[in-house]
Structure formats: structure tokens, C-alpha cells
Amino acid sequence: MTAIPILRLGNVLLAAVHVDLDDSVAERFQEDLLGRIEKTGAHGLLIDISGLDVVDTYVARVLADTGKMARLMGARTVLVGMRPEVAATLVRMGFGVEGIETALDADEGLAILTGASAR
Amino acid sequence: MTVAVVAREELPIRSEEDLVRVRRLARALAQRGGFDAFASAALMTAASEMARNTWQHGGGGLAAIEEVRDGRRAGVRMTFADRGPGIPDLERVLRGGYSTASSLGLGMSGTRRLVDEFAIDTRPGEGTTIVVTKWTRR
Numbered sequence: 001m002t003a004i005p006i007l008r009l010g011n012v013l014l015a016a017v018h019v020d021l022d023d024s025v026a027e028r029f030q031e032d033l034l035g036r037i038e039k040t041g042a043h044g045l046l047i048d049i050s051g052l053d054v055v056d057t058y059v060a061r062v063l064a065d066t067g068k069m070a071r072l073m074g075a076r077t078v079l080v081g082m083r084p085e086v087a088a089t090l091v092r093m094g095f096g097v098e099g100i101e102t103a104l105d106a107d108e109g110l111a112i113l114t115g116a117s118a119r
Numbered sequence: 120m121t122v123a124v125v126a127r128e129e130l131p132i133r134s135e136e137d138l139v140r141v142r143r144l145a146r147a148l149a150q151r152g153g154f155d156a157f158a159s160a161a162l163m164t165a166a167s168e169m170a171r172n173t174w175q176h177g178g179g180g181l182a183a184i185e186e187v188r189d190g191r192r193a194g195v196r197m198t199f200a201d202r203g204p205g206i207p208d209l210e211r212v213l214r215g216g217y218s219t220a221s222s223l224g225l226g227m228s229g230t231r232r233l234v235d236e237f238a239i240d241t242r243p244g245e246g247t248t249i250v251v252t253k254w255t256r257r
Binding site: 020022023024053054055056057058083084085086088089092093094095 | 225
């Protein structure tokens with residue numbers, strides 16, 4: 001079982017996805033993230049997907065849903081580091097990216113989240 | 120132009136792990152065929168969507184992934200076959216329809232936009248066979 005490490009930095013949870021996500025890993029990752037939000041009271045979630053060279057509609061949906069679920073719990077999610085070929089593929093397939101906040105890289109994502117969590 | 124098959128590999132699709140295997144094989148063939156990052160991502164994503172379709176909707180099946188040449192270009196042809204229930208509302212699915220929770224609609228209509236050739240044969244109660252081909256750009 002490949003678990004994706006989730007780090008805590010102040011009010012923000014950080015996770016970098018590098019493994020080739022299969023369905024159950026993606027689902028467990030989602031549950032782990034939500035569980036950690038509850039446990040830590042984090043206000044922000046930063047998911048780095050620069051390590052992924054393929055994101056199919058299933059994984060894209062799990063990531064987008066995670067953002068929605070986190071928002072319901074009171075945390076803000078920023079998806080960072082999507083590779084150009086992955087972005088191109090998702091848009092060509094017609095995958096809607098509405099409702100997903102994104103940033104170029106982890107630095108930028110963290111700036112968004114720490115600005116947001118200083119409420 | 121006749122299409123020559125240079126290499127062929129078959130992979131059963133019986134579990135989630137097999138989806139990852141299909142994706143890896145597609146990645147290896149894209150690299151060997153000289154696909155750029157964009158074409159390679161498109162091919163791997165198409166492989167992933169179709170393999171998931173075979174597994175979830177077809178109840179498992181077989182993937183055949185081939186390295187092909189047409190004299191001018193290199194390409195990858197992937198065939199996914201199952202003996203599942205078939206796809207009753209194919210027209211709607213191909214239009215992107217109402218994608219179900221398991222994303223059949225978007226996966227299928229999206230895959231069609233990612234590849235150069237897309238053919239599907241589906242029969243109620245007998246199964247579904249999908250053949251997709253992607254060529255290198257010249």
C-alpha cells in the first residue's frame with residue numbers, strides 16, 4: 001500500500017503526489033487529507049501534482065471533489081504544479097476545472113493559503 | 120496506407136492494479152515511438168480511461184497494445200475488449216452525455232478527442248470492443 005505523506009506547516013497541510021495513482025490510493029489519499037483537516041484544524045490544503053505525468057478524469061475528479069469536501073469542512077484547497085501536458089489533456093477531454101483553485105507552484109500556493117489563513 | 124504491427128503485448132484487465140500496468144505499457148510505447156510530452160500524456164490518459172471502462176463497465180477484459188508503423192509515422196494502437204453488458208446508450212455516452220459517478224461519459228467522449236482514430240463496437244449482452252490509435256506528429 002502506497003501512502004502519500006501529508007506534512008503540516010503552520011495552518012496548512014502539504015501533500016506532494018508522486019506515485020502513479022490508482023483508484024484506491026486516490027480514494028485513500030482523499031480520506032487521509034480530510035481526516036487530517038479534522039485532526040489538525042488546518043485552514044489550508046496544498047496539493048502538489050508536479051510529479052504526475054498522467055491525470056485521468058477519475059483522478060481529476062477525486063482531486064476536485066477533495067477540494068469541495070475540504071471547503072465544506074472550512075479549509076481552502078490549492079492545487080499546484082500541474083504539468084502543461086496534463087492541463088492540455090484535461091481541457092481537451094472537456095473536464096471542467098471550475099471550483100478548483102490552482103497555482104503555478106508550491107511557493108505560490110502557500111502564499112495564497114497563508115494569506116487566506118491569516119484571518 | 121497499410122499499418123504494420125511492430126510489437127504487440129496483451130494485458131488482462133482484472134483489477135485496479137491492471138489499470139496502472141496498462142498505463143505503464145502505454146508510457147513505454149509512447150517513449151519508444153518518440154511521442155512528445157503532450158502526445159504521450161494523451162495516450163496514457165486514453166489508455167487509463169479505456170482500461171477503466173473495460174474494468175468497471177465491462178467487468179474486466181483484455182487490453183492489446185501494439186506498436187504500429189504506417190510507413191511515415193510511428194503509432195500506438197490499443198484494443199480493449201470485454202464481454203460485459205455492452206453500452207446501451209452509446210450515442211449519449213459519445214456526446215459526453217450525463218457522466219455517471221464512474222465517469223463513463225467524460226472518459227469515453229474525452230478519449231475520442233485525445234486520439235487520432237477511435238472505433239467502438241458494442242452489443243447488448245455480448246460486450247464492447249474499443250480500438251484507438253495515436254500517431255506521432257510529423
